[in-house]
Amino acid sequence: MMDTNSPDTATATLLSVQNLTMRFGGLTAIDDLSLDVPAGSITGIIGPNGAGKTTLFNCLTGFYKPTTGSLRLDHPTHGEMRLEALPSHRVARDAQVVRTFQNIRLFPKMTVLENLIVAQHNVLQRASRFSIAGLFSLPGYRQAEKEAIERAATWLQRLRLEHLADHAAGELPYGIQRRIEIARALCVDPVLLCLDEPAAGLNPRESAELNALLLYLCRELGIAILLIEHDMSVVMNVSDHIGVISYGRKIAEGTPEQVKNDPQVIKAYLGEDDEDAENSGNAVTEGAAA
Amino acid sequence: MSTVVFARHAMTPAERLRDAGWVAFVGLILGIPLVGLTTVDVGGRLAVGTRFGLLAAAVATVFAGRLLLHWALDQARNRKLARARASTATAADRAHGAQKAVMLLGWVALGASVALPIFYSDNRYVVDTATTVLIYVMLGWGLNVVVGLAGLLDLGYVAFYAVGAYSYALLSTQLGWSFWEALPVSGALAAGFGILLGYPILRLRGDYLAIVTLGFGEIIRVILVNWTEFSGGPNGISSIPRPSFFGLEFARSAPEGGQTFAGFFGLDFSPMHRLIFLYYLILVLALLTHAFVSRLRKLPVGRAWEALREDEIACRAMGMNTTNIKLSAFAIGAMLGGFAGVFFAARQGFISPESFTFTESAIILAIVVLGGMGSQMGVVLAATLLVLIPEFGRNFAEYRMLLFGAAMVLIMVWKPGGLLSHREPTVRLNPLGKPAAAKEAA
Numbered sequence: 001m002m003d004t005n006s007p008d009t010a011t012a013t014l015l016s017v018q019n020l021t022m023r024f025g026g027l028t029a030i031d032d033l034s035l036d037v038p039a040g041s042i043t044g045i046i047g048p049n050g051a052g053k054t055t056l057f058n059c060l061t062g063f064y065k066p067t068t069g070s071l072r073l074d075h076p077t078h079g080e081m082r083l084e085a086l087p088s089h090r091v092a093r094d095a096q097v098v099r100t101f102q103n104i105r106l107f108p109k110m111t112v113l114e115n116l117i118v119a120q121h122n123v124l125q126r127a128s129r130f131s132i133a134g135l136f137s138l139p140g141y142r143q144a145e146k147e148a149i150e151r152a153a154t155w156l157q158r159l160r161l162e163h164l165a166d167h168a169a170g171e172l173p174y175g176i177q178r179r180i181e182i183a184r185a186l187c188v189d190p191v192l193l194c195l196d197e198p199a200a201g202l203n204p205r206e207s208a209e210l211n212a213l214l215l216y217l218c219r220e221l222g223i224a225i226l227l228i229e230h231d232m233s234v235v236m237n238v239s240d241h242i243g244v245i246s247y248g249r250k251i252a253e254g255t256p257e258q259v260k261n262d263p264q265v266i267k268a269y270l271g272e273d274d275e276d277a278e279n280s281g282n283a284v285t286e287g288a289a290a
Numbered sequence: 291m292s293t294v295v296f297a298r299h300a301m302t303p304a305e306r307l308r309d310a311g312w313v314a315f316v317g318l319i320l321g322i323p324l325v326g327l328t329t330v331d332v333g334g335r336l337a338v339g340t341r342f343g344l345l346a347a348a349v350a351t352v353f354a355g356r357l358l359l360h361w362a363l364d365q366a367r368n369r370k371l372a373r374a375r376a377s378t379a380t381a382a383d384r385a386h387g388a389q390k391a392v393m394l395l396g397w398v399a400l401g402a403s404v405a406l407p408i409f410y411s412d413n414r415y416v417v418d419t420a421t422t423v424l425i426y427v428m429l430g431w432g433l434n435v436v437v438g439l440a441g442l443l444d445l446g447y448v449a450f451y452a453v454g455a456y457s458y459a460l461l462s463t464q465l466g467w468s469f470w471e472a473l474p475v476s477g478a479l480a481a482g483f484g485i486l487l488g489y490p491i492l493r494l495r496g497d498y499l500a501i502v503t504l505g506f507g508e509i510i511r512v513i514l515v516n517w518t519e520f521s522g523g524p525n526g527i528s529s530i531p532r533p534s535f536f537g538l539e540f541a542r543s544a545p546e547g548g549q550t551f552a553g554f555f556g557l558d559f560s561p562m563h564r565l566i567f568l569y570y571l572i573l574v575l576a577l578l579t580h581a582f583v584s585r586l587r588k589l590p591v592g593r594a595w596e597a598l599r600e601d602e603i604a605c606r607a608m609g610m611n612t613t614n615i616k617l618s619a620f621a622i623g624a625m626l627g628g629f630a631g632v633f634f635a636a637r638q639g640f641i642s643p644e645s646f647t648f649t650e651s652a653i654i655l656a657i658v659v660l661g662g663m664g665s666q667m668g669v670v671l672a673a674t675l676l677v678l679i680p681e682f683g684r685n686f687a688e689y690r691m692l693l694f695g696a697a698m699v700l701i702m703v704w705k706p707g708g709l710l711s712h713r714e715p716t717v718r719l720n721p722l723g724k725p726a727a728a729k730e731a732a
Contacts, residue, residue: 061607092609099607107600110593111715118597119608124590134589135582145717153719165719188609 013074014039014224015060015083015097015192020069022055022248029055031248033069037192042218042225044239044256046232048268052248053228054102057194060226061099062088073097075191093122098190100181102197102228108170112161112180115169116152119187124148155183159213175206182213192224193217199231207234214238236260244268301360310356317352321345388712392667399670403573407566417565421637423677424572425630430657430669431579432626437655438664439592440619441599443500446487446507447654450480450624452514452646454631459527459641460520469533473632480628481621483510488620492613495602507651514643526642532564533571533636540564568637575633579626580666586622588716595619596664596716660701662708671709675701 015037022030030052037043045053058064060071060083071083073095081095091097107115117124127144128134134141156162159179164172169180178198185193195214199207215238217223229235235242235256242259244252246268252259259265301309325348330339403420410416429451436444457476461467467475491502514521521527532540538551542559551567552559586592594615597605605612635641657676661668679697683690701709 063603063606088606089609089611092607093611094609098609101604101607105601105604105607107597107604109600109713110596111718113717113719114593114596114715117717118593118605118610121590121594121597121608121610125594128590131586131589131591134591135585149717149719156719162719166715168713184608 012039013037015074015226016070016072017056017060018070018072020056020059020071021067022052022059022064023067029248030059030066033245033248033250035243035250035253037224037226038241039074039224040218040222041240042214042227042238044235044242045226045228045245046230046235046242046259047245051245053245054196055248056245057099057196057226057228059084060091060194061097062086062091073192092188096189096191097194098185098188098192099194100178100185100196100198102200104174104177104181106169106177106181106184109168111166112156112169112172112183113149113152113165115180115184116155116187117148119184120148120151152183152187155186158216159183174201175203178202178206178210179213186217186223190223192226194226194228196228197230198227199229199234202231204233207231210234211238306357306360309360310353313356314349314353318345318349321348385712385714389714392710392712392714396667396670399667400577407569411566412562414562414565417562417569419677419681421565421569421572423674424569424576425634425637426654426657426673426677427670428572428576428579428630428633429627429654430661430673431576431583431666432623432630433654433658434623434661434664434666434669435583435586435595435626436619436623437658439587439599440595440616441663442616442619443496443503444620444623445500445504445648445651445655446510447503447623447627448646448648448651449487449507449510450483450627451631451634451650452510452643453480453483453624454628455635455641455645456514456521456527456631457628458632458635459530462531463527463529469531469632469636473629476632477625477628480631481625484620484622484624485617487624488617492616504648504651507646507648511643511646514646521643524642524644526640526644527635528640530635530639530641532639533568535567540567568633572633572637575629579629583626584666591615591618593716599664656698660698660708662705662711664713665708665710668708668710 013036017033017035017037020030020033021028033052033056045056047053055064059066062083066084069084073081073083075081075095078094083091083095083097086095092099107118110118124141124144127141129141153162153165156165159182161176161179161183164176164180169177172180178201182193182195182198185195198214199210202210211234214225214227214234218225218238227235227239237256239256242252242254242256243250244259244262244265251264251268252262254262322345326340326342326345328339328341329336331337403424406420407417429447432450433444433447436442436447454476457479458467458469458472461472461475462469487503487506491499494502515524517523518525534540535551538549538554540551540563543550550559551557551563557563587596594605594610595618597608597610598612598615598619602612605615634645638645653676657669657672660676661670661672675697676694680690680694683693686693705711
């Protein structure tokens with residue numbers, strides 16, 4: 001089910017963003033950005049509000065067509081794919097790059113289980129053979145539906161949501177909706193999972209659970225994760241690699257330690273002078289949390 | 291309007307009086323032209339007369355009625371609150387109860403509709419009205435796919451009804467096709483028109499979508515009115531053949547080499563035979579539609595429709611091709627409308643563009659919305675109400691449509707989500723009826 005990348009391939013590049021520029025009229029949201037996302041690891045993207053992080057995700061997942069630049073994905077089975085040329089549904093279906101949203105986008109009136117089954121639409125639709133096999137409930141379709149339910153149940157169990165399976169997704173608490181959105185994205189069988197502020201609105205205990213989940217997905221299942229996050233307790237603890245964006249440009253890149261102490265980063269977050277580098281480690285944490 | 295409120299909180303008596311006063315004032319303003327002024331015949335000429343006594347009575351009735359309405363609503367709310375406090379039922383139990391009630395309602399409705407012609411076998415009016423109800427039920431189920439499930443507001447649904455009706459009318463009168471031959475072809479044609487409409491509006495949503503579909507409905511009607519050589523223009527198409535019962539005609543005398551229904555079964559000829567046959571025909575068509583749509587709802591395509599209604603962007607992020615999903619909803623909704631149109635043409639024997647005006651679209655849409663978007667049983671209830679209210683209203687002559695409108699307003703105030711707004715999930719991890727076991731497992 002999952003494409004498990006063995007640890008020794010962890011250094012290979014899964015996604016390579018090259019000279020990406022996105023303009024909206026006169027506004028340049030992303031300016032000549034280049035970034036590599038290694039396979040089998042967690043890459044954090046941080047930056048002040050309005051830096052272009054979500055725009056990057058929108059370009060990556062086909063919701064925006066980049067003005068210039070390329071997005072190359074080294075897909076484990078399909079080989080090299082150019083994401084900028086694919087419409088959004090094919091990015092998720094064929095390239096298996098799946099995202100979540102900053103403002104949760106579940107199907108609120110449908111149950112949690114239905115949300116997870118809708119995410120497996122393409123597999124099921126194929127099995128239902130233009131709905132004909134489905135209409136007559138032929139064995140092939142019944143089997144596919146059973147597997148889809150089992151798969152959804154597995155993810156629900158892993159994310160400790162199975163007791164909520166039959167509740168309407170929109171009626172559940174915020175933190176749980178965030179988990180459901182991740183579970184739903186996982187049902188699409190992602191090669192690269194793009195999470196847009198998954199810790200927003202979570203309390204410290206939920207954030208800690210999120211950390212554990214992200215590490216499990218990456219280390220045990222080999223899913224590469226691209227993570228936009230403001231909560232430094234999450235980003236700094238789980239990321240193998242962090243890219244910092246400000247005003248659409250990449251201003252720093254490196255391990256959490258390197259980024260934490262980078263004067264450029266501190267300046268972008270706090271607008272302070274470089275002399276104050278002494279308490280920089282804390283400054284980033286506090287500045288971002290504020 | 292802030293003074294007239296459907297208050298959820300308890301109102302003080304002073305607020306009550308003020309509220310009723312405002313409503314009475316609105317009644318007065320509306321009442322002056324409606325009730326207060328009247329035309330009288332003075333020696334062959336029309337003159338304006340006044341009926342201020344009647345107007346005062348009407349306004350007083352409105353005032354008292356408003357107070358009474360609030361009193362009744364209070365009573366109902368108190369009882370509901372008391373019930374809610376008393377009951378310890380969980381959400382799952384309530385869902386189970388709601389589902390059971392809807393199922394029961396469905397079986398009762400089915401039993402009643404099967405038995406109806408047996409009890410009213412010589413009442414032409416009842417059978418005719420019931421047939422009309424069933425046509426609207428079928429149209430409602432068709433539109434439910436587009437509006438209720440896929441969430442695409444379609445104000446021109448009657449266009450597909452017209453395509454179906456005219457397809458059958460032309461195929462049968464021009465090419466001599468029988469009802470059963472024309473039925474699938476007309477349905478396919480309507481589906482084709484559904485896709486035709488679907489393409490240009492893929493990128494539109496909400497209000498814009500509604501306007502374009504409205505335009506499409508009008509285009510079809512205007513073409514039918516003006517393309518006289520093709521559709522007979524405003525004169526329509528007449529003497530459309532009626533469906534036969536496996537080749538047996540419903541006629542007093544047999545056609546050449548054929549047999550009549552009455553003759554074959556050794557019955558005395560009665561014009562009611564055909565009406566009852568048509569009634570059962572639309573009943574079967576409607577039930578097939580119901581089975582088809584209910585099944586589709588539980589298939590990937592149906593879930594995709596509902597997901598599309600909930601959040602189109604999330605659908606795309608899950609790798610779903612929203613173009614295909616929208617087109618399939620339009621095509622299937624249009625096909626069902628087309629089937630209903632074929633039946634309509636065969637039942638009436640005569641069709642003209644007048645049967646396919648915007649009002650029809652509006653009524654079908656009202657059936658779906660009043661019934662509760664996406665609810666199959668809700669459509670049945672709403673269609674029955676919307677057909678029967680104007681029928682009962684015939685006694686009230688010119689106030690008929692006023693009554694109709696008032697009923698619609700009342701339903702929406704009383705049940706903003708529609709008559710049946712409960713949504714039954716397409717699949718459950720822990721089936722209902724054994725929640726205890728499910729809880730232990732969890």
